[in-house]
Amino acid sequence: MKPSIILYKALPDDLQQRLAEHFTVTQVANLKPETVQQHAEAFATAQGLLGSSETVDAVLLEKMPQLRATSTVSVGYDNFDVDALNARKILLMHTPTVLTETVADTIMALVLSSARRVVEVAGRVKAGEWTSGIGADWFGVDVHHKTMGIIGMGRIGLALAQRAHFGFGMPILYNARHHHTEAEARFQARYCDLNTLLKESDFVCLVLPLTEETHHLIGKAQFAMMKKSAIFVNAGRGPVVDENALVEALQNGEIHAAGLDVFEKEPLPVDSPLLSLPNVVALPHIGSATHETRYNMAACAVDNLIDALNGKVEKNCVNPQVVG
Ligand SMILES: NC(=O)C1=CN([C@@H]2O[C@H](COP(=O)(O)OP(=O)(O)OC[C@H]3O[C@@H](n4cnc5c(N)ncnc54)[C@H](O)[C@@H]3O)[C@@H](O)[C@H]2O)C=CC1
Numbered sequence: 200m201k202p203s204i205i206l207y208k209a210l211p212d213d214l215q216q217r218l219a220e221h222f223t224v225t226q227v228a229n230l231k232p233e234t235v236q237q238h239a240e241a242f243a244t245a246q247g248l249l250g251s252s253e254t255v256d257a258v259l260l261e262k263m264p265q266l267r268a269t270s271t272v273s274v275g276y277d278n279f280d281v282d283a284l285n286a287r288k289i290l291l292m293h294t295p296t297v298l299t300e301t302v303a304d305t306i307m308a309l310v311l312s313s314a315r316r317v318v319e320v321a322g323r324v325k326a327g328e329w330t331s332g333i334g335a336d337w338f339g340v341d342v343h344h345k346t347m348g349i350i351g352m353g354r355i356g357l358a359l360a361q362r363a364h365f366g367f368g369m370p371i372l373y374n375a376r377h378h379h380t381e382a383e384a385r386f387q388a389r390y391c392d393l394n395t396l397l398k399e400s401d402f403v404c405l406v407l408p409l410t411e412e413t414h415h416l417i418g419k420a421q422f423a424m425m426k427k428s429a430i431f432v433n434a435g436r437g438p439v440v441d442e443n444a445l446v447e448a449l450q451n452g453e454i455h456a457a458g459l460d461v462f463e464k465e466p467l468p469v470d471s472p473l474l475s476l477p478n479v480v481a482l483p484h485i486g487s488a489t490h491e492t493r494y495n496m497a498a499c500a501v502d503n504l505i506d507a508l509n510g511k512v513e514k515n516c517v518n519p520q521v522v523g
Pocket residue numbers: 274275276295296298302350351352353354355356374375376377406407408409410412413434435436460461484485486487
């Protein structure tokens with residue numbers, strides 16, 4: 200008999216078919232308590248769980264006593280209670296690598312659009328304000344050859360450094376938990392402590408996972424250390440930044456501008472003060488959102504679940520130690 204799984208995300212037809220070849224699939228809209236209750240039997244017998252963005256905590260796991268593997272269509276897994284999964288020896292699979300280059304492209308888009316005020320001035324053109332030659336009030340600031348500081352030199356940080364170094368001639372500073380010899384050799388990236396990075400960078404780019412350690416890592420004191428001309432970019436996770444402190448830093452001119460793909464609360468509330476600041480480019484968490492990459496992530500997540508339920512955890516597994 201095929202193992203049963205819960206699918207809580209719409210997938211392309213061919214991937215849905217691939218899942219159905221291996222599993223008995225129950226598709227649900229989300230993992231809200233009402234949904235779980237409505238499909239109680241399917242949750243009670245499911246050995247696998249595949250989807251993205253929803254919270255997977257100890258309360259949900261209690262409803263899934265047979266669960267052996269979860270597969271998220273994302274590289275970040277801060278929405279999972281990993282301790283609770285480990286305690287039950289449930290595997291957690293994720294999708295690193297397939298999205299790396301696309302997310303690095305998005306970060307460069309944020310760097311360029313916030314520095315050159317692309318969104319703001321394009322809006323002024325559409326509003327009919329371009330009626331004569333433009334003056335300094337339409338100007339931005341240069342990106343090329345400015346110093347880029349990368350907080351979190353992992354897969355995406357490295358792909359960002361590559362773009363900034365080879366494409367824009369930017370000196371790279373970075374902070375991470377370990378020295379990154381590849382970044383140092385290929386891009387002459389210089390390791391520095393966080394405070395030095397904040398003080399010396401023209402662009403401060405955050406590509407960190409959300410953990411207990413990184414929660415509100417960047418707050419009032421950190422914005423105060425940045426240059427007044429600094430542009431702050433966050434494409435990691437919203438809660439790594441104290442958003443009230445960010446708003447204050449932007450309003451008080453402590454930093455020049457911000458480019459943001461992630462927020463403390465998503466979707467960003469329509470009354471967020473960030474939305475009324477002209478020096479903020481706010482995107483709806485589109486780091487990996489291209490047709491190609493979202494397909495590749497979904498395909499990777501499907502393969503990951505098939506592998507995990509067959510005991511194969513050589514790649515894309517967050518907690519392979521729970522096997523055996
Ligand atoms: N905006 C978006 O759509 C996307 C956002 N992300 C976010 O980007 C994060 C990074 O992804 P990858 O580069 O693939 O992960 P990765 O695991 O390769 O890199 C993370 C880096 O952060 C460093 N790090 C972790 N804790 C740290 C700390 N306390 N201080 C300094 N450095 C620390 C690690 O050493 C590592 O170098 C994901 O966890 C996710 O939250 C990822 C994909 C898309």
